[in-house]
Amino acid sequence: MEHPYMFFVKLFELLGMGDFAHHYPHVIYSWVIMIFLIVVAGLAVKGISMIPTKGQNFWEIVIDGMEEFMVDLTGDEGRWFFPLIATVFLYIAACNLSGLLPGFFPPTASLNTTASCALVVVIFTHIIGIKYHGAAYIKHFLGPIWWMVPIIFPIEIIGHLARIMSLSFRLFGNMMGHELVLGILFMLAGAFFAPLPIMAMGVFVALVQAFVFFLLSIMYFTGAMEHAH
């Protein structure tokens, strides 16, 4: 497979940091996405008025839709962690979609980015549990019957570790698989525009995977907030 040509990696090469750029393209591109999202957010909140203009309307629909969807699942008491989970969703969606632009590498195609997002979400689950239940949060892991605790407690711990792995691997596998298929098709039949149908599917997969991450995170938060069995 030929080495892909990535714009920002070339830029870093010109600046003399080519070695770093070739080994860590996901770091560079995650910073690119972050700067893009911050600039877009800055533009979106500039000049908010009571009668919304087109840009403000669009963002109101997106943010409001996400918030209502989340409150449907968590109840009204879950509104306070909406900024965190909405940021995760927008960041992952932007990362996934940026992979479809030529010359860009999706940061989520690297296990580092996805594992970091999954760790943030799962550790926040525990923070929510401790905040809502205090030390009694341990009851979530103990199960309903007291003499089965030595069996159920390790299984629950493994289940929580499996959540980190499943969230990160699902997103990484989807994005990396997409990149590999595009690379192979490009190598085999690039002149006949063979990668194009896969890229069309890629738009769908990018949004669905970001949404599934968002939905699973909300379900984990809801599970930590509610009372144990």
Added chain:
Amino acid sequence: MEAQALQFFIACATAAGFGIAIAAFGCGIGQGLGLKSAVEGIARNPESSGKVTVTLLIGLALIESLCIYALVVSLILIFAHPQAAAISGLFAK
């Protein structure tokens, strides 16, 4: 030593091929069953088609992720197993 590394690589590549094939088989059946129930639900009650479609897509993505775990293991077998250095040295000659 090199013959052993080559044999190991052949075994890994074969296992990767079979692994992802079996995973895709199971994933196809699972997603087909989910889709069957979703379509039946929409057929019985066309008004619920919005909610059923959203639930269907979420379910399909979750079932697909099991196949993706198998894909990641296959990719590890081909590209990232411990003898990767020895085997790529084999091909560089």
